[in-house]
Amino acid sequence: MTVLLLIGTAKGLFLARRDRVGDAWQLSVPQFPMTGVYAVGVDTRRATPRLLAAVDSSHFGPSVATSDDLGACWREPDHAPLAFPRDTDTALTRVWALQPGPAAEPDVVWAGTQPSALFRSTNGGLTYELVRSLWEHPHRTAWGEGFGGQAIHTILPHPTDPQRVLVAMSTGGVYRTTDGGASWHPANSGIHVSFLPDPFPEFGQCVHKVARDGADPERLYLQNHHGVYRSDDDGRTWTSIADGLPSDFGFAMVAHPRRGGTAWSFPITADALRFPVENRCRVFRTTDAGKTWTAQAYGLPTAPFYPSVLRDAMCADGGDPVGVYFGSRTGEVFASPDEGGSWALVAAHLPDVLCVRAVRL
Amino acid sequence: MVTVLVPGALRTEAGGESRLDVAAGGTLRAVLDEIDQRWPRLGRRIRDERGELRRFVNVYVDGEDCRMLSGQDTPVAGGGEVQVLPSVAGGSVAQEVFDGDRVLAENFAPWVRELGLSVQETGSDWATLRLPWSDRLAREGGAMSGQALMAAADTATVIAVSAARGGFVPMTTVQLSTTFQRPVLGSDVLVTARLTKLGRTMAFADVTMTAKGTLVAHATTVYALL
Incomplete structure (x- = not known):
């Protein structure tokens, strides 16, 4: 079964494709060369999946492009597809997340931006409008800024209840709506912060990534700026699942798309030491919702490995078994066709990998 | 005004x-x-x-x-x-200096220009051209003809050498070896020529041709610079 892997890098988007396990990956030339591709999305609700790419030119600013022919041609509307309204006196810095909505809303696509804001598209991701209820939240002026900038990087629509959406930002933490976006409430109960006087504030956490369990939509996994957590009540409360990991720091968190309790992470030593734990290239998987974690490194480099894996630079596809993919800041991309059991190189010597997303065709 | x-x-x-x-x-x-x-x-x-x-x-x-x-x-x-x-x-500012489409328009035979090639991007030692799909380029069976792909690979190398030199360079093709790996049906082809060596009198390039992100043909080329 053909896999199409979108690899967003600091200098353009690469598409890798292979028709079956064992074949060589075919890597495209860079699309949108010399632009940072901070987010990619695949909308599988269409007959031919629609590809979405957030491209950011250091000269000419940010934009969002779409492709309905698997990346052969990309289009962009004449007018900015995503822009802040005039009255906000704010300019878009970049788009950090592109997330198709649930099946019941086939034309809804969400976008998360820097500065921290949520946008919603009702035409399949071609153009977007600011979600004012979150922009006008009284907490907004108190949201902070992480090293990479202040952004909403995670958007998790509830798969069966369109009234519920959860977002996460750095820094600010998790917010959720249960009324279709009319109101938003912080959802950080139990998540620790190390950089504020109050270790358990209502909001202000530097959440790095959240993933929703594939079988139980109430269950979530969260990689914090130190701390790994699980929620069993759609984000209302969080408990630590870090004990079985070699470090509680990291950026990526990916859930199995169907099997409950299964998720992958790429632990980094610490905030102040951003190398993989023991300088070893290892993915960790849990199959019991975080009680235990097991290293998965068969086929990965065995020499000392220093690059980190960014928050969106790991993903899973929808296959059976599930394919898992990750890319490093030194431009290597690895794929596992068997849920992390074995790994092989997809591509090397690319620019810094910022994000990956995979789809089975 | x-x-x-x-x-x-x-x-x-x-x-x-x-x-x-x-x-x-x-x-x-x-x-x-x-x-x-x-x-x-x-x-x-x-x-x-x-x-x-x-x-x-x-x-x-x-x-x-x-x-x-x-x-x-x-x-x-x-x-x-x-x-x-x-x-x-x-x-990079190279693409601001070098105008690949102008080189295309001014230096190629009319039948090559009729292919509709356009320069997508150029770099210090490479060029990507788009060969748009046209029914006129299809052979029996509906797939794009190899002759069109070879002309595109040839042209892409000229643009890559010219980009590397900052302007059009007269040259003549010494060798062009192509493998056709998959048929192209109804889609544009992106043709990327990368110079593997650019000497004073000779240039060597590796050319990949992709459609919808998949490799369809590959060529190696050798040129004498005049």
Whole structure:
């Protein structure tokens, strides 16, 4: 079964494709060369999946492009597809997340931006409008800024209840709506912060990534700026699942798309030491919702490995078994066709990998 | 009338034009407002949604950087010239200097130009051309003919060598070896020529041809530079 892997890098988007396990990956030339591709999305609700790419030119600013022919041609509307309204006196810095909505809303696509804001598209991701209820939240002026900038990087629509959406930002933490976006409430109960006087504030956490369990939509996994957590009540409360990991720091968190309790992470030593734990290239998987974690490194480099894996630079596809993919800041991309059991190189010597997303065709 | 000079990197947003005639005058802001109206994709790459000039775009009014004058309030007289240039702080400037489409238009036989090739990107030692799908290029069975792909690979190498040298270089093909790996049905082909060696009298290139992200043909080429 053909896999199409979108690899967003600091200098353009690469598409890798292979028709079956064992074949060589075919890597495209860079699309949108010399632009940072901070987010990619695949909308599988269409007959031919629609590809979405957030491209950011250091000269000419940010934009969002779409492709309905698997990346052969990309289009962009004449007018900015995503822009802040005039009255906000704010300019878009970049788009950090592109997330198709649930099946019941086939034309809804969400976008998360820097500065921290949520946008919603009702035409399949071609153009977007600011979600004012979150922009006008009284907490907004108190949201902070992480090293990479202040952004909403995670958007998790509830798969069966369109009234519920959860977002996460750095820094600010998790917010959720249960009324279709009319109101938003912080959802950080139990998540620790190390950089504020109050270790358990209502909001202000530097959440790095959240993933929703594939079988139980109430269950979530969260990689914090130190701390790994699980929620069993759609984000209302969080408990630590870090004990079985070699470090509680990291950026990526990916859930199995169907099997409950299964998720992958790429632990980094610490905030102040951003190398993989023991300088070893290892993915960790849990199959019991975080009680235990097991290293998965068969086929990965065995020499000392220093690059980190960014928050969106790991993903899973929808296959059976599930394919898992990750890319490093030194431009290597690895794929596992068997849920992390074995790994092989997809591509090397690319620019810094910022994000990956995979789809089975 | 004011003339606006468009940098190479933004010409696709201005219908391929390098010079635009704008009726508005008075201030630079009025000129840029008219660009927003008539060429919105160009306009939003020069200014953000607040109407501020993007940080790494420089705009010169009659040769002077507007940031050293009165910004967007700088007066622009009739007959004046507004030049937009990406600043050196951002990315590669090679593509601003080298105009691949002009090399294509001025140096190839009419039947090659009829292929409709366009230069997508060029770099210090490579060029990517788009060969648009056309039923006229299909052979029996409906797939794109190999002759068209070979002509595109040949042309892409000339553009890559010219890009590396900063302008058109006369040359002649010594060898072109192509493998056809998959049929192309109804889609454009991206042709990327990468120079593996560029000497004083000889150039060698590796050419990949992809359709919908998949490799369809591969060529190696050798040229004598005249």
